[in-house]
Amino acid sequence: xxxxxxxxxxxxxxxxxxxxxxxxxxxxxxxxxxxxxxxxxxxxxxxxxxxxxxxxxxxxxxxxxxxxxxxxxxxxxxxxxxxxxxxxxxxxxxxxxxxxxxxxxxxxxxxxxxxxxxxxxxxxxxxxxxxxxxxxxxxxxxxxxxxxxxxxxxxxxxxxxxxxxxxxxxxxxxxxxxxxxxxxxxxx
Amino acid sequence: xxxxxxxxxxxxxxxxxxxxxxxxxxxxxxxxxxxxxxxxxxxxxxxxxxxxxxxxxxxxxxxxxxxxxxxxxxxxxxxxxxxxxxxxxxxxxxxxxxxxxxxxxxxxxxxxxxxxxxxxxxxxxxxxxxxxxxxxxxxxxxxxxxxxxxxxxxxxxxxxxxxxxxxxxxxxxxxxxxxxxxxxxxxxxxxxxxxxx
Numbered sequence: 001x002x003x004x005x006x007x008x009x010x011x012x013x014x015x016x017x018x019x020x021x022x023x024x025x026x027x028x029x030x031x032x033x034x035x036x037x038x039x040x041x042x043x044x045x046x047x048x049x050x051x052x053x054x055x056x057x058x059x060x061x062x063x064x065x066x067x068x069x070x071x072x073x074x075x076x077x078x079x080x081x082x083x084x085x086x087x088x089x090x091x092x093x094x095x096x097x098x099x100x101x102x103x104x105x106x107x108x109x110x111x112x113x114x115x116x117x118x119x120x121x122x123x124x125x126x127x128x129x130x131x132x133x134x135x136x137x138x139x140x141x142x143x144x145x146x147x148x149x150x151x152x153x154x155x156x157x158x159x160x161x162x163x164x165x166x167x168x169x170x171x172x173x174x175x176x177x178x179x180x181x182x183x184x185x186x187x188x
Numbered sequence: 189x190x191x192x193x194x195x196x197x198x199x200x201x202x203x204x205x206x207x208x209x210x211x212x213x214x215x216x217x218x219x220x221x222x223x224x225x226x227x228x229x230x231x232x233x234x235x236x237x238x239x240x241x242x243x244x245x246x247x248x249x250x251x252x253x254x255x256x257x258x259x260x261x262x263x264x265x266x267x268x269x270x271x272x273x274x275x276x277x278x279x280x281x282x283x284x285x286x287x288x289x290x291x292x293x294x295x296x297x298x299x300x301x302x303x304x305x306x307x308x309x310x311x312x313x314x315x316x317x318x319x320x321x322x323x324x325x326x327x328x329x330x331x332x333x334x335x336x337x338x339x340x341x342x343x344x345x346x347x348x349x350x351x352x353x354x355x356x357x358x359x360x361x362x363x364x365x366x367x368x369x370x371x372x373x374x375x376x377x378x379x380x381x382x383x384x385x
Contacts, residue, residue, distance in 0.1 A: 014373045014381065017315070021322040022341040028232040030242060035224045037242075038249050039217060045250055 212256050219265060220249055226266070226344045227273040233338040234277035235284075236323075244280050248273045267352035270345065274335065274353060318381050325375050333368040336361045 141149065152159040224245060231244035251272055252259075262268045326334060339350040340361065351358040 011373060011377075014376050015369070017318050017376075017381075018322055018369060018372055021319050021326075022337070024319075025233050025236075025338070026229060026341040026343060028229055028238070028241070030225065030228045030245070031238070034228060034242065034245065035220050038220050038224055038246055041246050042216065042220070042249055042253055045253060 212259060215259055216249070216253060216256060219252065219269065223266060223269050224249070226342065227269055229342055229344070230270055230273040230339065231277040231280075233342070234274070234281050240280060240284075241277075244273065244277045247280075248276045251276065264349075264352060266344075267349050270339070270349065270353035271355075274339070278331075318376070321376065321379060321381065322372065325372050329368055329371065333364050333371070336364040337368040340365050 227248050228241055228245045231248070232238065232241035235241050235244060248269065252269065326337070329337065335354055336350055336356070339345055339353060340347060345353070347358050347361050350356075351361045354361065356364075
């Protein structure tokens with residue numbers, strides 16, 4: 001009986017001690033101005049979030065502008081292909097002949113000087129070559145060419161005969177050269 | 189009756205949240221003004237460190253701000269806040285990874301108590317030892333018993349609010365508090381407290 005009483009008494013005391021400790025925990029007081037600190041922190045967090053949102057919008061806007069500009073440029077590029085400057089054929093037949101001859105026997109130096117043209121553009125240039133009458137502007141005839149032009153206009157038959165004779169001579173020279181080359185090949 | 193009035197007051201706070209940004213800000217400010225102390229105490233009950241409890245209180249309201257778009261849907265802001273505060277504090281406690289040192293209120297306190305109270309030095313030391321043991325034992329309790337015990341000691345929380353905050357039934361809260369106290373008393377008796385006094 002006495003033991004039971006003591007047990008209950010000690011349990012009551014433990015209850016009281018337990019309540020005291022729990023009450024102490026429950027009655028913890030924050031430092032003065034907790035609400036103000038929390039509100040200040042919330043304002044900072046909100047301002048930072050708004051700032052981040054603003055920056056995101058700016059980034060998105062900048063990206064959209066860049067995209068629009070890129071698309072517009074690409075569209076314009078496709079619509080108007082670049083204009084290629086073509087060498088023009090001189091209007092007079094003599095200078096045209098001279099130019100054709102020059103283009104056949106073009107030196108490596110000239111090749112090096114020629115600007116590189118994109119592959120697609122080369123085809124376009126070939127197609128346009130037929131009407132070479134724009135650039136370069138025809139050079140004035142030399143003295144000899146002027147004399148030749150006068151002679152051809154005055155004596156066209158003579159000029160034709162001379163031209164044929166000259167062509168014949170050139171053909172013969174050519175054949176002779178070929179024969180010699182063949183003989184050299186067979187000798188080896 | 190009082191509780192019902194409180195819930196109505198809470199509803200009045202949060203009904204303002206639906207009225208645009210300004211209303212939302214005012215609602216949050218009122219929540220802070222009315223419940224920051226409760227949030228702090230809940231955090232302190234778990235963390236037992238004043239600066240940690242304050243950080244947890246800050247984090248709780250930052251979460252409230254994050255979910256402010258759903259503020260108008262909250263039925264009882266007090267229990268809602270208590271639940272968030274409890275989770276934040278428990279998360280922080282887990283993140284901390286170790287039990288904090290038991291804070292000594294004041295190293296000079298036992299001496300001043302001996303001087304002021306009629307108790308002897310032995311009794312005072314025994315009492316402080318008992319308090320320290322109780323704190324340790326509370327922390328050693330399983331989470332499902334510790335949460336109702338700690339929350340139910342807060343004056344601001346009724347058993348019904350504790351139950352709502354922990355997603356439990358009121359009867360479950362009462363029985364868990366009872367079981368927790370029983371366990372604590374058994375452990376204290378095993379350690380020799382209460383028998384000699």
